[in-house]
Amino acid sequence: MKTIINIAKTELQKLFYSPVAWLILIIFFFQAALVFTKSYEGMVQAMAYGLKWPGMTNTIYTSQLGSLFGSIPTYLYLYIPLLTMNLMSREISSGSIKLLYSSPVTNTQIILGKYLSIVLFGGIMVLTTGAFAVYGIVTINHVDILLILCAMLGTFLLICAYGAIGLFMSSITSYTVVAAMGTLGIFSLLAYVRTIGQDIEIVRDITYWFAITGRVNTFISGMLTTEDIFYFLLVIALFLGLTIIKLQSGRQKTSTVIKWGKYFAMIFMVMLLGFISSRPTLKKYADLSATKTNTLTKSSQDVISKLSGGLMITTYVNMYDNNSFRFPPIVIKSDMERYEQYVRFKPEIKLKYKYYFQHIPGSFLEGQFPKLSTQKRLDTLKKINKWKFDILPYSEISKEVDLKSEGFRVVTLLERENGKRAFLRLFDDNSVLPSEAETTAAFKRLTTNIPLVGFVKGHGERESSNNTDRGFSMIAQDKTFRFSLLNQGFDFMDVNLSKPVTSKVNILVIAELNKTMSDGEEANLNDFISRGGNLVILGGAGHQEFMNPIVSKLGVQFLPGRLVKPTEKVSQDLLTLNPTKEAEQFSFHLREMSRQKAPLTMPATSALAFTEDKGYKVTTLFKSDAKGGWNEVETTNFSTETAHMNVAAGELEKAYPTVLALSRRIGNKEQKIVIAGNADFIANGELSTNRKNVGSGNFFFINAIFYWLSDEMVPIDMRRKPLPDDSLNVGESAWDIAAIIFKWVLPILLIIVAIVIWVRRKGR
16 A cells, blocks of 8 residues: 555656646646636625525525536646546657566556546545535535535546546556547547447446436536446546556566456446346435435325335337437436436336337428328338337227327336326427426326316306316416416316215316206205315306305305506506415415515406305405506496496495405315406416516416315425525635635736746756
8 A cells, every 4th residue: 555655646746746737737727716706796796686596505506507516527637638648648759658668566556656646636626616506505505515525426436537537547558648538539439439339238337327417417417326426436446447457468478368358357246236227116315405406305205205116117119200309219217217216115126118100280291291101201210220129009009008198108107016007298399307206106007096086067167177268277288388287186077066076076176157057956056066086167158046045055256347558568457466464375386486576366356255164264365456456337338438436336445355265164174265257367268468568377276275275285396495505604805805805816826836846846
């Protein structure tokens, strides 16, 4: 060990007597200072505006866009070849390698000593970033220290891996420039290797593991995994081992077969260990972030904990679907990472991908190749894209899964050993891929009986299958709409009240009756209410006479007319409502709605009146503004007429309830009812409308009421602990001084130290 340390000291002295090493250190620090000060400057400006910025540690240090440690790997690979190119090539070119061969020093000692010098220099590089870390720890309130330290560890391991590669390349040539270029070549190869053999599962696992691209990102995000730690250790061991073998072949003559056999044996051993370390059952995780942002929410963990036995996740990719380009074999491993957090808690999960073809009317292929048959279109695609993987006709997989009901779109099937199945879909929005909320909702279908929402029909109501602006198809059953009840963990059905409501229905929706119920229908509805069924009752202007017989038994009344608040921006009968104080206490969704200043938009809304003599506790969730608004009872045509308040007609400027939540105890169950003066707020037209200067928080409200009505089962509660690091304790003037120190004073000090050491060296 002493010999290794002595060699390391000698090499480290050479490095620090070299202007190249100092130049690298100074440029590295200066670049890091520029990134840090720019990122930190943004936070200082936010504080000057009086803003809070939760997750400030991540923004400054570890986010992938413009943060300190997120940026360092993008230019770090340029420096290491310059540091390592002389380590062995200098010995080879000068002939001093022969002296090393004749000395009592072993090959392993030589290599480990030289490598240790690079590790120490790399440690110094990382320690220079400690200046930025210490400043953040001192000035960011509730800073996430472990997140910063984890990012520093990842950066150090990346330097160590780069250093081992550079040392190996330096050992195989006497030309320093060739060694540097060869090191860059290895870096490129380790980035490219993840694209090799992706059509073959066993090859895909090995080559993807070998790729160095993105390996440091888990550390930067605050997550430690045994796979990533072993990756860096094995890559370091591989290239150090190859370097030692190279030195041995120069020190003692061996046959070519034996020499190459050693190389291949070393590579094979590392690949085998890497493959083993990447197995889900052997991987361990440690989320070091303060609020566990790299880990599933508690709700998701609870769902996964109830999944016993095996679970197969199969993604069916129709090459005719417009989203098929997202799932070719070359990106399968990347797509699998979407499920990494779930595999962490259930290693038995198996993932596979099946490719098939089935014509979809209106697909891009139909427009691209209108004259070709389905098979010929596919053959053309195979030829153009050079696809080598199997693509089966749908007829060959139709027996194992029915994809017709999914429109032959790309879809993922979750299937337990007990046969329970659930689909996880892609969506027609900017994100496309399902988030944790939709993914966990699909998993939940496998573990429990999910709530069933019944939509009453037969009286001109808003129906769940209606695709017009007034219909409810988007919120009820649209498979391509992320926030539909179907994708958030509910099932739905249409209900005809001519028959008793089945006990399977948990929530009954009645929206804008256009005619009165028959006595039998009313009796079936009353039976549902009396046994504690939950309801959503949605009225609207012009429907009061049909809706009041239903809600009067609950102590509620839809008042005649409609609420108005004339403004220049929107229609006079469009209300933009903020949650009441009661509503913020009622639901965390509504608190968030209020925090984001996202109003509930309700056109053509009836005012509500209520009493509490029917045994229900009543909570007013929304009400109209007391100023500038009233209940208009005279105007009927709001397209061409302007409403004017007429006090004599009973039109008073005051606040009216528009949404009520009713609850009571029936046995051991709490009955829950939501009554709103309007049905448009969940209709297709309103949910897909974007108004200028008017935001909408309707989805917050929809989530709030159905979460409450389903007894907090779904939609999945995605809450996490709030990020505490949201402010700074440093002012603008103090920061201006610190920025100058980081960008100019410290780099200049490094330059002075370098000059002093270089002059003293020359003097000796």
